[in-house]
Amino acid sequence: MDTSTSYLGLSLKNPIVVGSSGLSGTAEGxxxxxxxGAGAVVLKSLFQEEIFFESEKVIRDTKKGDASVQYFDYDGRKNPIEFYGYKVREDNLNRYTTLIQESKASVDIPVIASINCFFDSIEWIAFAKELEKAGADALELNMFFPPTNFNNERKEKEALYFQIIDKVLAVVSIPVSLKITHYFTDLGPMIQKLSQTGIAGLVLFNRFFSPDFDIKKIEVVPSYLFSTPAEMALSLRWVAIMAEKVSCSLAASTGIHDGEGVIKQILAGADAVQVVSTLYKNGVKHLGTMVEDLETWMGSKGIKTIPDFKGRLSQEKSSDPAMYERAQFMKYFADKKRLPVT
Ligand SMILES: Cc1cc2nc3c(=O)[nH]c(=O)nc-3n(C[C@H](O)[C@H](O)[C@H](O)COP(=O)(O)O)c2cc1C
Incomplete structure (x- = not known):
């Protein structure tokens, strides 16, 4: 059985990529x-927001005139970077480039660096350059501009994605992928347009931890850090719809917890899948089990390679493309026998 695949133009021994998280926050991890058994690893993101808050704290805690805090003058431009503790930014960047170098030195699978910056920050470009220089095999842009911003027009917000991509692609030559959410008004056309920018891949979709309520204390509390397998339905549907309509690699993400999930996403048309929650829940050795389950299934179906079954159930190739549309949903539930009513 040959489980190798191509993702972002990189050769992977299997399609299971460990997504960005604390699991990949150290070279030992x-x-x-x-x-x-990972096919590739996405490093924990370098978050501009974290650097910003750490810098703010340093600045707050430092008495005026303390020489240990310098202010970063970036081409004399007025932007938030001017208020950073220069040292905090440099220390974080150095730690991250060391993580890339040490990870690269200790493994022979692709190491993908990940960055997340503020909305219209020029740091996307500065970070991208540094991470390429440190030896990352590819770069994942974790781009999420919250749909709770009521101050800017939709078109303006969407245009930013394209502007940032153009700028990053202009300064790096390693493959660049984009990890997005499904929070777009016109999701299908938006994914297609993004795929045509010259990026090497799209990750569908990022997941954000949601708040919950504690009804005893009547308080908002953090919850749902990890996904459940049921959450895979969203990306399965969209990978299947978009598989033949994009001009770049596709990685499925969110809710993929076992070999069955991996197989389904490849049948939908994914070149690779990203997994995180399942490794927190079941341990990193679960990667080996997922690869074995993939191989066993391929063997049982007489399938020799990943391209032999990739996309077989995509919307374009499936024998029932309407299954992905709402009309089919209505037809399904119009059949009273299917409804679990008593
Ligand atoms: C503890 C934890 C830390 C994460 N850190 C990051 C991160 O640094 N950057 C990022 O892009 N995504 C991060 N994620 C999101 C995951 O990469 C992934 O998109 C999400 O968990 C959905 O995949 P899953 O269902 O396999 O967990 C994190 C998720 C978890 C649970």
């Missing part, structure tokens, strides 16, 4: 993931 990355080594363990590779040893357990």
């Amino acid at each position: 990355v080594r363990r993931l590779a040893e357990s």
Whole structure:
């Protein structure tokens, strides 16, 4: 059985990529993931927001005139970077480039760096350049501009995605992928347009941890850090719809917890899948089980390679493309026998 695949133009021994998280926040963590069977690893993101808040704290805590805090003058431009503690930014960047270098030195699978910056920050470009220089095999832009911003027009917000991509692509030559959410008004055409920008891949979709309520204390509390397998339905549907309509690789993400999930996403048309929650829940050795389950299934179906079954159930190739549309949903539930009513 040959489980190798191509993702972002990179050769992967199998399609299971460990998504960005604390699991890949140290070189030792990355080594363990590779040893357990990962096809590639996305490093924990370098978050501009974290650097910003850390800088603010340093600035607050530092008495005026303390020489240990310098202010970063970026081409004399007026932007939030001017208020950073220069050292905090440099320390974070150095730690991240060291993570890339040490990870690269300890594994022989692709190491993908990940960045997340503020809305219209020029740091997307500065970080991208540094991470390429440090030796990352590819770059994942974790781009999420909250749909709770009521101050800017939709067109303006969407245009930013394209502007940032253009600027990043102009300064790096390694493959660049984009990890997005499904919060777009016109999701299908937006995914297609993004795929035509020159990026090497799209990750469908990022997941954000949601708040919950504690009804005893009547308080908002953090919850649902990890996904459940039921959450895979969203990306399965959209990977299947978009598989033949995009001009770049596709990775499925969110809710993929086992070999069955991996197989389904490849049948939908994914080149690779990203997994995180299942490894927190079941341990990183679960990667090996997922690869084995994929191989066993391929063997049972007489399938020799990933391209032999990739996209077989995509909307374009499936024998029932209407299944992906709402009309089919209505037809399904019009059949009273299917409804679990008593
Ligand atoms: C503890 C934890 C930390 C995460 N950190 C990051 C991160 O740094 N950058 C990022 O792009 N996504 C991050 N994610 C999101 C995951 O990469 C992934 O998109 C999400 O968990 C959905 O995949 P899953 O269902 O396999 O968990 C994190 C998720 C978890 C649970």
